[in-house]
Amino acid sequence: MSSHYSRWEIMRRRPNTTFLITFITFLILFAFFSLNLSRYALSRFRYSDSVFDLDTRHNNNDDNNVFLHEYNHPKRRVSSIHFKLSISTVSVLLPDWEILLIVSPNTPLHYAYNYRCIFQNGAFSPARFFGVLPFMNVTTFKCDLPESVRRRRIFSKPALVTEASENEIDDPSPAPELLRWNFLVYESFSTEDDVVLFAKGVNHRQGYDRSPSELRCVFTMGDGNTVTTAVTSSVQEVFRCPHPDHVLLFQESEKIGISLVIIAENLVVPSVASYILRPRPNYAIKAQAQPKYFLCACTMVYNVGKFLREWVMYHSKVGVENFILYDNNSDDNLETVVNELHEEGYNITTLLWIWPKTQEAGFSHSILHSKSNGLCSWIMYVDVDEFVFSPSWKSQNEFPSLKSMLLHQQMSNVGHIGQVSMQCNEFGPSGQRKNPMEGVTQGYTCRRRVEQRHKSIVLVDAVDPGLRNVIHHFEVNEKQGYRSKQLSMENGVVNHYKYQAWDEFKNKFRRRVSAYVVDWRQNVNLKSKDRTPGLGFQPIEPKDWVHKFCEVRDQRLKSLTRAWFSIKLRHNETRMAWQKS
Structure with missing residues (x-):
C-alpha cells in the first residue's frame, strides 16, 4: 500500500473553509446585535440623576424632610438611541390609573417634542402636556399607567423623557415609589x-x-x-x-x-405644595370702601363649553358682575368660549384646578382668593346647569337684580345676614334626545314635584375661618353675629337642569367633582339623594329615560328668557342671544 494519501483523501480531510467563514461571521453578527440590544434595553431603564423625590416616614424613611430635593447618584454614561435626558418631576397616582407629573420649576421644555413616561419594566405611555398650575407656577403632564405596571405590588415613579436622536442619560438608583392621591x-x-x-x-x-x-x-x-x-x-x-x-x-x-x-x-404627610412667603399688605385693596365687584358667581367646571354662554349671559343680566371658574381638567373648547365672552365684555376668571374630587376645597380656596385680591362682596355658588331666578320677576319689564334681592334681605332682618339660600327644582329630560339647540332653559321644561337641596349666595366676610362648605353652602361666622337665611320658593329658586338628554347626562356619570357626594359607579349609599332613581351602577340608559322625572310642567324661566333674550330673524324666525348666528 502506498504511504501517500490519494488526492481524493486529502481533499476529504481538509477543513471546510466555507463553513468556517460562515460560522465566524455568524458569531460576529450575534455579538454585535447582542451588544446593541443590551444597550437599548439598558437605556429604557435609566433615569437622570436629578430625579425629584418625596421621602416620608410613611415610606419607612427616617428623614423628616419630605419635600422636593435632588438625588446625587454616581453617574454612568449610557448610550441611548431613542431618548434624551429625563426631566425632573414629582409624580402622583390619580384615580383611573392616571399619573400627574409636576415638573421641577425653571426646567426648560420644548413643546414641539413628543414626551413619554418610561417605567422600570420598560413599558411606556405618551405624556400629555396638561397645563401650568396657577398658584405654584409649575408645568404639569399626564400619562396613563400601563396595564403591565398595574399588576406590580409597588408602583414606581416613571421617568419623563422626550423622543429624540442619540444622546446620553445618567444611570441612578431605582426610582422612588409613586405618591398616592388619597394621602x-x-x-x-x-x-x-x-x-x-x-x-x-x-x-x-x-x-x-x-x-x-x-x-x-x-x-x-x-x-x-x-x-x-x-x-x-x-x-x-x-x-x-x-x-x-x-x-x-x-x-x-x-x-x-x-x-x-x-x-x-x-x-x-407627603406633599407637592410649596410655601409662599407672607404677602405684603395690599393697602390699595384695604383702602377701598368695597371690593371690586358686588356679586360674583363661582363654580367648578369640566367640559361645559357648549353650556357656558347661556349661563354667563343670563346671570350677567340679573346682576352677576364677575365669573370665577375653577377648571377641573377640561379638554373641550372651554378656553375658546371664555375668550369669546371676554371679547363681548364679560368678566371671567379661569383658574386651573386639576385636583379630583375637591369641589368643596376649591370653593374654600375661592374665598381666600377673593379676599386677598379684593374681588367680591358676595359670591354665588351654583353650577353651570343651574339658573337662579325669582318667580316675582315675571311682572317686571326690565331686567331684575340679584343685588337688590340681597340688599333687601340684609336690611329687612334683625342681625347680620351672611348667606342667602334657595331651594332647587330638578328638571328632567323633558322628551329631549339631544342637547337643545336653543339652550337648557328652552328645552327642559318638565321637573320633579318636590324641591331638592339648596344653593347659596354668601357674603365673603361672613364665612367662618374654617371655610367648611358642603354642597354649595358655607358655615358663616356666628361669633361675629352672622346667620343664614333661606328664601321662600316665591322669592328665589334655582332651576337645576340635572337630568338632561341621555348623552349629556352620561358624561356626568363618571365626573363627580364633589368630595362628599356618592360615586354612582359603586354599590354603596343606595338611598343617597345624589343617586339617580332608576339608574344602576353602569352608564346604561334606563328604559324611557326621555320621559323620566316629569311630574310638573314648568315654563316660567323659559318664558322669561325668551322675552329677554330672543332675537327676531327673517321669515318670523328667532334665535336666543347665546346661540351662534
Missing part, C-alpha cells in the same frame, strides 16, 4: 395672617375632622432645616397655621416645602 398635601395659600394647606386623607370622612392639636405644619428649606408651627384649624381638606417666626431665614428665591405632621403617628 397628600396638594396646595397651599398664604394670607397676611396665616398659611392655608389643602390635603387629602388627613380628615378621612364627612363629619370627622382631626383636632388641630393632633397636627403641626412643617416648613422645609432647601438645606433640609425645618420649622414647625401649630395648626389652628382642621376642617375637611383645609388646614390653617401661622407663618413661621423664622421667615427672615428664608431667601425669597428659595423653594420652601410645606406639609403636615400627624403627631401621634410621627408621620409627615
Whole structure:
C-alpha cells in the first residue's frame, strides 16, 4: 500500500473553509446585535440623576424632610438611541390609573417634542402636556399607567423623557415609589395672617375632622432645616397655621416645602405644595370702601363649553358682575368660549384646578382668593346647569337684580345676614334626545314635584375661618353675629337642569367633582339623594329615560328668557342671544 494519501483523501480531510467563514461571521453578527440590544434595553431603564423625590416616614424613611430635593447618584454614561435626558418631576397616582407629573420649576421644555413616561419594566405611555398650575407656577403632564405596571405590588415613579436622536442619560438608583392621591398635601395659600394647606386623607370622612392639636405644619428649606408651627384649624381638606417666626431665614428665591405632621403617628404627610412667603399688605385693596365687584358667581367646571354662554349671559343680566371658574381638567373648547365672552365684555376668571374630587376645597380656596385680591362682596355658588331666578320677576319689564334681592334681605332682618339660600327644582329630560339647540332653559321644561337641596349666595366676610362648605353652602361666622337665611320658593329658586338628554347626562356619570357626594359607579349609599332613581351602577340608559322625572310642567324661566333674550330673524324666525348666528 502506498504511504501517500490519494488526492481524493486529502481533499476529504481538509477543513471546510466555507463553513468556517460562515460560522465566524455568524458569531460576529450575534455579538454585535447582542451588544446593541443590551444597550437599548439598558437605556429604557435609566433615569437622570436629578430625579425629584418625596421621602416620608410613611415610606419607612427616617428623614423628616419630605419635600422636593435632588438625588446625587454616581453617574454612568449610557448610550441611548431613542431618548434624551429625563426631566425632573414629582409624580402622583390619580384615580383611573392616571399619573400627574409636576415638573421641577425653571426646567426648560420644548413643546414641539413628543414626551413619554418610561417605567422600570420598560413599558411606556405618551405624556400629555396638561397645563401650568396657577398658584405654584409649575408645568404639569399626564400619562396613563400601563396595564403591565398595574399588576406590580409597588408602583414606581416613571421617568419623563422626550423622543429624540442619540444622546446620553445618567444611570441612578431605582426610582422612588409613586405618591398616592388619597394621602397628600396638594396646595397651599398664604394670607397676611396665616398659611392655608389643602390635603387629602388627613380628615378621612364627612363629619370627622382631626383636632388641630393632633397636627403641626412643617416648613422645609432647601438645606433640609425645618420649622414647625401649630395648626389652628382642621376642617375637611383645609388646614390653617401661622407663618413661621423664622421667615427672615428664608431667601425669597428659595423653594420652601410645606406639609403636615400627624403627631401621634410621627408621620409627615407627603406633599407637592410649596410655601409662599407672607404677602405684603395690599393697602390699595384695604383702602377701598368695597371690593371690586358686588356679586360674583363661582363654580367648578369640566367640559361645559357648549353650556357656558347661556349661563354667563343670563346671570350677567340679573346682576352677576364677575365669573370665577375653577377648571377641573377640561379638554373641550372651554378656553375658546371664555375668550369669546371676554371679547363681548364679560368678566371671567379661569383658574386651573386639576385636583379630583375637591369641589368643596376649591370653593374654600375661592374665598381666600377673593379676599386677598379684593374681588367680591358676595359670591354665588351654583353650577353651570343651574339658573337662579325669582318667580316675582315675571311682572317686571326690565331686567331684575340679584343685588337688590340681597340688599333687601340684609336690611329687612334683625342681625347680620351672611348667606342667602334657595331651594332647587330638578328638571328632567323633558322628551329631549339631544342637547337643545336653543339652550337648557328652552328645552327642559318638565321637573320633579318636590324641591331638592339648596344653593347659596354668601357674603365673603361672613364665612367662618374654617371655610367648611358642603354642597354649595358655607358655615358663616356666628361669633361675629352672622346667620343664614333661606328664601321662600316665591322669592328665589334655582332651576337645576340635572337630568338632561341621555348623552349629556352620561358624561356626568363618571365626573363627580364633589368630595362628599356618592360615586354612582359603586354599590354603596343606595338611598343617597345624589343617586339617580332608576339608574344602576353602569352608564346604561334606563328604559324611557326621555320621559323620566316629569311630574310638573314648568315654563316660567323659559318664558322669561325668551322675552329677554330672543332675537327676531327673517321669515318670523328667532334665535336666543347665546346661540351662534
